[in-house]
Amino acid sequence: MGTKPASFTEVFRKTDWAQTKAMIExxxxxxxxxxxxxxxxxxPEDFAALISPAAAPYLEQMAQLSQSLTRKRFGKCVQxxxxxxxxxxxxxxxxxxxxxxxxxxxxxxxxxxxVLKEVAVLKEMGIEHILLVTGDFSDxxxxxxxxxxxxxxxxxFAQVSMEVQPLAEEVYRELxxxxxxxxxxxQETYGPRxxxxxxRGSKKDFFWRLETPDRLGRAGIHKIGLGALLGLDDWxxxxxxxxxxxxxxxRQYWQSKFSLSFPRLRPAQGGFQPAMPMSDKELVQLVLAYxxxxxxxxxxxxxxxxxxxxxxxxxxxxxxISAGSRTEPGGYANPKAELEQFEIDDDRSPEQMRxxxxxxxxxxxxxxxxxxxxxxxxP
Amino acid sequence: xxQDFLNIAGREFTSRLFLGTGKFSGNQAMASAIAASGSQLVxxxxxxxxxxxxxxxxxxxxxxxxxxLLPNTSGVRDAAEAVLAAQLAREALETNWVKLxxxxxxxxxxxxxxxxxxxxxxxxxxxxxxxxxINADPVxxxxxESAGAAxxxxxxxxxxxxxxxxxxxxxxxIIKESKLPVVIDAGLGAPSHAAAAMELGADAVLVNTAIAVxxxxxxMAQAFKLAVEAGRxxxxxxxxxxxxxxxxxxxxxAFLQGTP
Numbered sequence: 001m002g003t004k005p006a007s008f009t010e011v012f013r014k015t016d017w018a019q020t021k022a023m024i025e026x027x028x029x030x031x032x033x034x035x036x037x038x039x040x041x042x043x044p045e046d047f048a049a050l051i052s053p054a055a056a057p058y059l060e061q062m063a064q065l066s067q068s069l070t071r072k073r074f075g076k077c078v079q080x081x082x083x084x085x086x087x088x089x090x091x092x093x094x095x096x097x098x099x100x101x102x103x104x105x106x107x108x109x110x111x112x113x114x115v116l117k118e119v120a121v122l123k124e125m126g127i128e129h130i131l132l133v134t135g136d137f138s139d140x141x142x143x144x145x146x147x148x149x150x151x152x153x154x155x156x157f158a159q160v161s162m163e164v165q166p167l168a169e170e171v172y173r174e175l176x177x178x179x180x181x182x183x184x185x186x187q188e189t190y191g192p193r194x195x196x197x198x199x200r201g202s203k204k205d206f207f208w209r210l211e212t213p214d215r216l217g218r219a220g221i222h223k224i225g226l227g228a229l230l231g232l233d234d235w236x237x238x239x240x241x242x243x244x245x246x247x248x249x250x251r252q253y254w255q256s257k258f259s260l261s262f263p264r265l266r267p268a269q270g271g272f273q274p275a276m277p278m279s280d281k282e283l284v285q286l287v288l289a290y291x292x293x294x295x296x297x298x299x300x301x302x303x304x305x306x307x308x309x310x311x312x313x314x315x316x317x318x319x320x321i322s323a324g325s326r327t328e329p330g331g332y333a334n335p336k337a338e339l340e341q342f343e344i345d346d347d348r349s350p351e352q353m354r355x356x357x358x359x360x361x362x363x364x365x366x367x368x369x370x371x372x373x374x375x376x377x378x379p
Numbered sequence: 380x381x382q383d384f385l386n387i388a389g390r391e392f393t394s395r396l397f398l399g400t401g402k403f404s405g406n407q408a409m410a411s412a413i414a415a416s417g418s419q420l421v422x423x424x425x426x427x428x429x430x431x432x433x434x435x436x437x438x439x440x441x442x443x444x445x446x447x448l449l450p451n452t453s454g455v456r457d458a459a460e461a462v463l464a465a466q467l468a469r470e471a472l473e474t475n476w477v478k479l480x481x482x483x484x485x486x487x488x489x490x491x492x493x494x495x496x497x498x499x500x501x502x503x504x505x506x507x508x509x510x511x512x513i514n515a516d517p518v519x520x521x522x523x524e525s526a527g528a529a530x531x532x533x534x535x536x537x538x539x540x541x542x543x544x545x546x547x548x549x550x551x552x553i554i555k556e557s558k559l560p561v562v563i564d565a566g567l568g569a570p571s572h573a574a575a576a577m578e579l580g581a582d583a584v585l586v587n588t589a590i591a592v593x594x595x596x597x598x599m600a601q602a603f604k605l606a607v608e609a610g611r612x613x614x615x616x617x618x619x620x621x622x623x624x625x626x627x628x629x630x631x632x633a634f635l636q637g638t639p
Contacts, residue, residue, distance in 0.1 A: 071592045073539055075402020158429075222485075250486070255456065257485035296486040365407045370426045372467065373460050 007214045011015045021237045027052035037291045047243045050289035066291040066317040073295045079365045081129040085329040090135025092201030096272040098341045099135045102294040108329045121332035125350045128367040129159040136165035154179040157370040166212040172219035179218035184225030185212040190241035191233040203373030217253030231265035256365045259298035291317035388508040388529040394419045396607040399587025406440040416600035424453040430471035451478035458498035479511040488538045503527025517548035517553050534565035539588045541568020554580045570606035577610025
């Protein structure tokens with residue numbers, strides 16, 4: 001009857017940004033202790049308490065709890081992936097991003113030959129799960145290119161995921177049939193300053209982006225990645241909205257798996273200044289809070305963070321990492337630092353990472369999928 | 380005890396402890412735990428190894444003297460995918476045994492019975508020895524018997540939860556009524572849980588998380604080995620009846636004494 005399908009927008013409209021900030025700020029030790037006593041219950045008020053300033057003195061207790069929940073659910077295993085940047089072309093003007101259309105850099109889109117060169121290097125490093133990344137080129141040519149790119153890489157990897165602009169439900173369906181496993185779409189911020197950070201291009205449309213995970217869920221995408229760009233606005237309020245988004249999505253799309261990432265903005269010299277920079281301690285607190293809130297979540301930590309922080313944080317709750325990453329198109333076969341989207345901090349190779357993980361008593365899992373699942377191949 | 384074999388589809392096992400191979404800190408830890416457990420049937424997920432790579436390290440470490448492989452279909456969401464996965468595994472590992480796991484829900488990994496029944500029927504017709512992972516549902520166990528399953532693997536508690544025999548009342552009925560071997564799978568978090576399952580009359584148990592996640596997986600594997608043996612011996616020795624009432628010294632039926 002043409003009724004609009006359910007979407008997170010309904011939940012979103014009922015939650016006020018300023019009230020959320022005040023509610024988190026008002027949490028005290030009693031709320032934190034109650035949250036710690038019912039780990040895994042998945043209540044948003046508990047999550048608010050765990051990310052509040054009041055939880056800072058409980059960091060060690062949170063770490064112990066998070067680690068034991070993670071071991072129980074995920075064992076001593078952490079999955080490994082690497083990003084594969086296909087293009088740095090972009091129609092958007094995100095004020096914080098190195099690919100923004102105003103930035104004067106040469107624009108590249110890898111052709112099949114160049115992609116296969118990247119694939120060869122990644123395979124050499126033992127990578128089995130990859131994340132295809134582009135800027136936003138939501139024109140028709142862009143979408144056709146994405147499906148071609150999936151065809152090029154799919155035979156070489158166990159799992160192919162994607163981090164590109166939001167797409168339509170039927171496009172996701174079609175890409176899933178070509179073997180796309182997961183899609184990451186970060187809202188960046190759920191707050192009122194969204195428009196200010198995204199003045200032009202398709203990313204200007206807040207609600208199109210906000211409802212992307214709904215479209216992914218309906219299209220039957222196996223893994224859906226969420227996140228906020230931490231530091232862009234109040235990271236606590238943004239993370240609370242991510243948690244609400246997650247609660248909604250898990251109930252609505254029970255067959256999809258959810259993944260969270262923690263991209264953190266840091267003050268760059270002469271570059272973008274985050275409104276509310278997040279400290280290392282706060283990042284750790286946030287990761288632990290998510291784990292205590294939801295023991296089934298994939299929590300992913302990229303090479304944006306330093307090796308020291310990663311070594312400390314991975315064993316506490318992280319279940320997916322990247323290593324050896326290049327963030328410029330063509331960068332594996334042909335490194336060109338000036339084309340990077342962001343600077344890599346932890347530059348250890350996958351092999352060095354595997355050894356470091358083994359020293360922590362953790363196994364690096366390269367492969368945790370069979371690429372033929374979900375393709376509806378008739379045996 | 381020496382004659383006490385477990386028979387599944389014509390294959391005899393002296394060990395009643397089956398092992399899962401996920402969640403270990405590495406292949407070496409897994410291989411040592413398998414050896415310490417004395418297990419003769421070890422599951423491994425098709426999605427974790429490369430079927431086209433005969434030198435796959437994970438498979439190499441699982442292959443041990445006296446250990447049979449039981450590939451599982453973890454990751455599939457319906458019967459069609461499960462049948463495909465079983466066929467890929469049969470080709471890669473040269474075994475027609477399959478642990479059928481269909482859990483479209485990626486969080487609690489709870490089995491989908493509708494798809495499991497369909498896949499069991501199809502796989503049995505294709506000549507597979509099918510061991511389906513299921514909820515502790517006695518009626519469903521009877522339906523799986525008709526569908527051609529070789530054993531049933533009801534869960535004790537949600538997988539990885541270490542909660543022990545949370546589905547006890549249903550497991551008791553399944554054990555009592557089943558014509559197939561009953562392997563209690565998922566949720567056994569301590570050797571005492573495994574012993575309790577065996578005392579109940581389960582034919583075997585499958586353990587993974589509790590061993591893999593232990594500080595010392597080898598010691599824990601030994602502990603489970605002994606617990607399973609002890610529980611089985613307790614079952615064979617026939618436990619005394621449990622009574623919640625004391626034996627009354629003035630029985631309520633005393634008035635019947637001397638009456639015809």
